[in-house]
Amino acid sequence: MKINKDNTDIMTAFFSQLEKIAKKDKNVIFLTADHGAWALAKFKKNLKNQYINMGISEQNMVSVAAGMALNKKKVFIFSITPFVTQRCLEQIKIDLCFPCLPVTIVGNGSSLTYASHGTSHQAMEDIPIMRSLPNLKIINPADNNSAKLSVDLAYQSNQPVYIKLDKGFFKDLNFSRQELSKGFVKRNNKGVCIITTGSMIHEISEIKKYLEKNKIKVSTIYIYLIKPLNKKKIANLIKKNSTLITIEEQHVDGGIGSQICEIISDYNLKIPIKRYGIKDFYSKRYGDRNWLRKVYNLDVEFLKKNILSWLKKINK
Amino acid sequence: MNINLTDKSKQIRKSVLDIVFNSKSGHIGGSLSCVDILVSLFYGKNLKFDPKQPNLKNRDRLIISKGHASAAFYSILSSLGYFNKKELETYCKNNTRLATHLNKDVPGVEFDTGSLGHGLGIGCGLAYSARLNKEKYKTYVLISDGELYEGSTWEALLFANNFKLNNLIIIVDRNKQIVMDKTEDCMILDPVADKLRSFGFNTIETDGHSIKKLNEVFKKIKKLKNIKPTAIIANTIKGKGVSFMEGNVKWHHSVPNQEEYEKAKAELD
Numbered sequence: 192m193k194i195n196k197d198n199t200d201i202m203t204a205f206f207s208q209l210e211k212i213a214k215k216d217k218n219v220i221f222l223t224a225d226h227g228a229w230a231l232a233k234f235k236k237n238l239k240n241q242y243i244n245m246g247i248s249e250q251n252m253v254s255v256a257a258g259m260a261l262n263k264k265k266v267f268i269f270s271i272t273p274f275v276t277q278r279c280l281e282q283i284k285i286d287l288c289f290p291c292l293p294v295t296i297v298g299n300g301s302s303l304t305y306a307s308h309g310t311s312h313q314a315m316e317d318i319p320i321m322r323s324l325p326n327l328k329i330i331n332p333a334d335n336n337s338a339k340l341s342v343d344l345a346y347q348s349n350q351p352v353y354i355k356l357d358k359g360f361f362k363d364l365n366f367s368r369q370e371l372s373k374g375f376v377k378r379n380n381k382g383v384c385i386i387t388t389g390s391m392i393h394e395i396s397e398i399k400k401y402l403e404k405n406k407i408k409v410s411t412i413y414i415y416l417i418k419p420l421n422k423k424k425i426a427n428l429i430k431k432n433s434t435l436i437t438i439e440e441q442h443v444d445g446g447i448g449s450q451i452c453e454i455i456s457d458y459n460l461k462i463p464i465k466r467y468g469i470k471d472f473y474s475k476r477y478g479d480r481n482w483l484r485k486v487y488n489l490d491v492e493f494l495k496k497n498i499l500s501w502l503k504k505i506n507k
Numbered sequence: 508m509n510i511n512l513t514d515k516s517k518q519i520r521k522s523v524l525d526i527v528f529n530s531k532s533g534h535i536g537g538s539l540s541c542v543d544i545l546v547s548l549f550y551g552k553n554l555k556f557d558p559k560q561p562n563l564k565n566r567d568r569l570i571i572s573k574g575h576a577s578a579a580f581y582s583i584l585s586s587l588g589y590f591n592k593k594e595l596e597t598y599c600k601n602n603t604r605l606a607t608h609l610n611k612d613v614p615g616v617e618f619d620t621g622s623l624g625h626g627l628g629i630g631c632g633l634a635y636s637a638r639l640n641k642e643k644y645k646t647y648v649l650i651s652d653g654e655l656y657e658g659s660t661w662e663a664l665l666f667a668n669n670f671k672l673n674n675l676i677i678i679v680d681r682n683k684q685i686v687m688d689k690t691e692d693c694m695i696l697d698p699v700a701d702k703l704r705s706f707g708f709n710t711i712e713t714d715g716h717s718i719k720k721l722n723e724v725f726k727k728i729k730k731l732k733n734i735k736p737t738a739i740i741a742n743t744i745k746g747k748g749v750s751f752m753e754g755n756v757k758w759h760h761s762v763p764n765q766e767e768y769e770k771a772k773a774e775l776d
Contacts, residue, residue, distance in 0.1 A: 220636075240639070251628045251662035258632020261618075262640060282659070285622055286629060290611060 194360045197335050201357050202299070204335035206230035208342040209267060213238050219346070220259055224249045224270040226299060231269075249274050253282035253294075260292040265346060271305065272298030272314035272355070276321060284324055287351040291326045294352075295345040301331075301357040301389055302440035302469075306483040314355075315469045319445020321353050322418055328352045329417040331389045334364045337415060340371055355417075357390050364392065366413065374416035377428055382408025383502065384432035388417060388447050391440050394491050398438075401495040407502060414447050425451070426458035434505065435464040436498055440489060443468030463505050467494060512718045515586075516546045520748045521775045522582035522595065528768045530599040533607050536745040536758040537651060538579035540682040543716045544649065544741050545583045551718060553725035555644065558588040561614040567644050568633050570617050572626020573651035573680060574608040575760075581605055581613070589615035624657025626650060627677065631666045634675040634736075649678045653685040655696050661706075667736040668707030675736040676728060677708070680715065682745040686759045700740055708738040715741025749774055 197204060206228060213219035213234070221234060225247045235242045245252045249270055256266040268275060275298050276283070287294050298317060305312035321329055328348060332338040338356065345352040370376045383402065385395055392413045399409045410432060414420065429435060429451070437448035448466030455462060469487045476486065484490045519542045527533040548554045548569065555567045571580050578598070585592040590613065597603040604613050608621030620626050630648035637644060654660050667675050681699060683690050690696045704710045709731065713720045721741065728737050745759070746752030749771040763771055
């Protein structure tokens with residue numbers, strides 16, 4: 192049975208799109224700090240002159256990409272998320288963001304993807320950190336269509352872009368490119384609004400069904416472009432809702448929950464909000480992604496019940 | 508010609524001293540150590556550049572990775588006419604373009620530098636893509652020897668060797684001092700030449716204060732038909748030109764008082 196229309200994983204979708212663009216434009220250069228992907232083998236084979244394995248040298252990879260961007264190259268750099276965002280954070284700040292060079296950072300293994308690999312490979316801090324960098328766009332795709340669009344948006348961008356690229360097979364979300372290009376997608380307008388980003392969107396339908404069974408009207412917002420976020424538009428949309436819930440598989444402080452709180456404050460809205468995300472601690476026990484989500488209270492069963500009990504409590 | 512260039516060096520050194528004294532900021536020691544290198548590159552006609560067209564397509568690219576040498580580099584640029592010398596008086600004043608570390612907004616500055624260990628990677632990216640673009644210009648990167656402590660510098664050296672970037676020239680301002688210590692007294696760097704040679708570089712050591720020798724080296728490497736990147740180790744003295752600053756760790760970023768200023772100025776005259 193097909194999981195999605197392409198019957199392919201999100202990385203294959205991403206790299207197929209990148210290869211398509213790179214074939215047409217020889218200025219597209221792909222650098223990897225020795226991180227591979229099955230889908231990347233084709234790119235490497237077909238576009239030898241546009242591909243470099245830099246070795247395990249993330250800092251130099253960013254600086255080299257900046258130097259190439261000065262010479263009008265459109266460079267995509269790639270590694271496991273914490274390595275390509277945190278090991279070389281200063282290079283990202285000074286060599287890419289400050290001069291505003293159009294280099295795309297592709298972090299692979301979004302959030303808890305590399306759950307059993309340990310804390311070194313997990314990426315729960317990237318959004319709070321990267322969100323603080325001026326000039327950087329942040330895109331968080333969650334299916335093949337949004338992953339392909341992220342390649343197009345990054346290619347067209349005149350400024351640095353960070354793409355938080357997940358791993359594995361995801362159902363099609365059926366959001367149009369037009370909708371996604373606006374930065375976020377809202378469904379319904381009334382009741383409780385669940386706001387989420389990245390692959391947690393795939394968990395929302397079950398939570399929504401559960402709440403609706405309990406006679407609670409639910410609307411949803413999927414945030415695709417984390418930065419820049421169209422704050423004014425979101426403020427206008429969420430003020431129609433009675434209550435807000437944010438769910439994200441990343442550090443709860445500094446992620447989209449924090450962004451929504453900032454909007455509430457900036458636009459003087461008075462809406463109750465509950466944030467779910469990874470709490471401020473490192474688990475010293477490991478398992479698969481679903482197991483680790485349970486540790487951080489991000490599994491659907493916990494969320495369903497906890498949200499319902501919170502809603503009952505605030506509506507008393 | 509060399510007499511003129513020596514005079515030019517003196518003039519630039521005086522400008523460095525004035526900038527630091529007037530603004531009460533800047534890095535005097537590392538600025539004075541690289542003055543002769545910069546004079547040789549620009550006034551010795553070893554670089555392809557045009558102050559009237561700072562973005563000239565075929566200009567050689569010079570990345571000053573030791574961005575703290577801004578007092579020296581801005582003095583050279585203004586002296587060449589990249590911008591008005593009067594602007595040097597704004598150094599570190601409110602709303603200036605001229606901070607203690609280099610700013611790409613200033614004509615002639617190829618990249619914003621300040622944090623050490625970035626410039627060589629940028630230079631590698633420029634040199635590699637210039638080759639892809641079939642562009643003939645050279646990329647020069649001036650690094651401080653302190654940058655040899657940064658891991659990212661060695662990552663970049665590996666890259667330059669791997670791709671045999673013969674259009675890349677690194678100049679190491681080997682003044683043997685960092686902020687608080689002499690390099691060999693805190694964390695040994697030597698033998699720098701052997702290390703760079705073993706990393707695949709065509710390595711040349713020279714006196715970084717002899718404009719004659721620097722000119723010879725820059726001219727010689729242009730004639731070399733090699734497939735290697737080049738590293739020039741310019742042996743220099745931090746604080747060069749002012750006797751009480753030379754080799755004294757105090758003068759990494761100290762500001763002279765009135766008496767010291769006058770003494771230094773008299774020595775530079």
